[in-house]
Amino acid sequence: MPRNALILLIILVLFLPFLPLLVWSVAQGWFFPQLIPQQWTLEHWQQLLSASSRIGEGVMQSLAIALTTTVLSLLVGIPAGRAMGLMEFPGKPVLKLFLLTPIIVSPLATLMGIQFVLIRLGLSGTLLGVVLVHLMPTIPYMTLVLASVFANFDVGYEIQARSLGASPIKVFSQVTLPLIAPGVAVGALFAFLISWNEFLLTFFVGGGSVFTLPMILFTLLQGGNNGLIAAVAITSIVPGLIFLFVASKALQNEAALGGLGSV
């Protein structure tokens, strides 16, 4: 019973900040002395779903960018994480530090230079350009998560599978990938959410022509319609919640956690 109460408390603390957002999104004006709004309305949600709003477009663009970023960082992060976690090579600590630099150094410091290069390559203001800059923070996260997964992975499984007749590709698809799946799910969740919520990089590199959900949210914040802002904010949280829910289901699968220590 005290355990359940504790869980309830944690849920409450986590979700309480969202309550005002929910209220705002269905309130018609809500000013200081009032404890609850005087009038309720669905007009913000209607506005959000109406054809004239660019929310649909924003969701699609955000989704396209976040999914592409996730897939690309998996393609880089799995082999890189394997090398970092399983192999010993000279310069490994330096490389690990080097990997952290995009996380440590503020993107503001590097954005001007990156923008300059992207303009030259004709990638500024394109979806591809935005995906490329999103990879800056996601690849280090992905690599570090998978490095810790592989550090607990027994290469014996791969050796065993090969001696039983599996080609390297079969070994990866039939043995390695299923065994590291929980780690891959965690890494993908990180990459997706970082990309989904990224504002600054998208703002600079997108140059106004790439219009993701955070961009829309920012534009609305300047407009000052609190109700609509709340509705968009809630919309932008939903995919993250869904992803988290699915990933946590995957992580609860005990068989999938076999051989996975510290994630």
Added chain:
Amino acid sequence: MGQLVLERLTKRFSDIPAVLDLWLEIEAGEILSLLGPSGCGKSTTLQMIAGVLRPDTGAVQLDGAMLNDVPPEKRDIALVLQRGLLFPHLTVGENVAFGLKMRGVNRADRDAQANAMLRQVQLAGFGDRKPSELSGGQAQRVAVARSLVIQPKLLLLDEPLSALDANLREEMQDLILHLQAQTGVTMMVVTHDQAEAVVMSDRIALMFDGQLRQVATPEHLYRYPCDEATARFMGGVNFFPGHAQGHRWTLATGETLMSDVAQNGAVQVTIRPEQMRVLDHPTAGVNTFAAKVMSQRFTGTQRRLTLSLHSELVLQAWVNPTQEWAIAQDVYVQLPPDALWCFPSDSNPAADLSLSIT
């Protein structure tokens, strides 16, 4: 089918040789143990045979075919590793059928073969369980079944029993030997446990510091070790410096022994502690000396006596556990001439020391 030849196999890790110039032939259907202390290069050798590591120089040949450039999955060599390493995301049945699936065998056939194999390792009906539901011994049996079901030419076992407790180990030894006899597969066991190697193998290849020291039947290795390190590794405890003149060997402590084997020069004399005879009354036999019991230890299957001769030569005799002895009891110890063995000891540090003193 399954004749393995290793030719001048060498592997270095950053210039330090892990395996050096290794020659070894294993006959088809033979069981050979690669025995040695940890770090002697036996696992490196196994990995080169399996194709996980590439030898720097030398060749691995199976049935006359050169394997150096053949990837592990095409070598027809199956592995059983120490920890069993059943794939945790697959059921026991899927684990056993894994190799068949990789070979494109259809589902019905591979299920039938996997179930037959599971019956052979006495795990019929375990097919739907997860590896996490098995005990250590069961998991290891599944690992053996998984490797044998693909009918490999050669089965490599890397310390297959060291994670199991003593009773289980003997059961597994019997099972593996039984399966080997049934399938006739050539088998190579890598182990650091001399008792295990002795029980399981037709021949033992003893390895120290990356090099083969002696390849022989277990009995030969026990009775005729090629040097002191080999003898010690095989459980030898009695080593006495001496001088040999044909069959007449004189120990540094003064005793003269008659031996069936002839040797000349400075030698290190050894005798297995189990082969000594200890009596409580004088006897007329050759190589018999009066001694005192210094200490004794009861191990269940043996009584281990430490004896001291009048010359203060100390030796170990492992005798019948049912006979009781008292500390300081006067006894007579006999060293049978056919049990004595020796190796030249030109590099014996003790001998060098005595020379420099005189």
